[in-house]
Amino acid sequence: MIGAGIFVITGQTAAALAGPALTFSFVLAGLAAAFAALSYAEIAAMLPVLGSAYVYADATFGGWLAWFMGWNAVAE
Numbered sequence: 410m411i412g413a414g415i416f417v418i419t420g421q422t423a424a425a426l427a428g429p430a431l432t433f434s435f436v437l438a439g440l441a442a443a444f445a446a447l448s449y450a451e452i453a454a455m456l457p458v459l460g461s462a463y464v465y466a467d468a469t470f471g472g473w474l475a476w477f478m479g480w481n482a483v484a485e
Contacts, residue, residue: 449465452465452468452469453465455468456468461482462478462479462481462482463475463476463478463479463482466478466479
């Protein structure tokens, strides 16, 4: 989840604007990513089939949104 741009942006932002708040923002973003991964893993553990965007949407939001997400994946 961490790209190479993080090393460039960190130095530029810390020098110009943020100071110690930059570290806090990276910790906060890391926590948000961790909670998103945990919620995705919880949904995956509840389903007895192999997962995809269609299966997860069908289990959580219903058929119409799952159909829409399935066709978005095909169009991709």
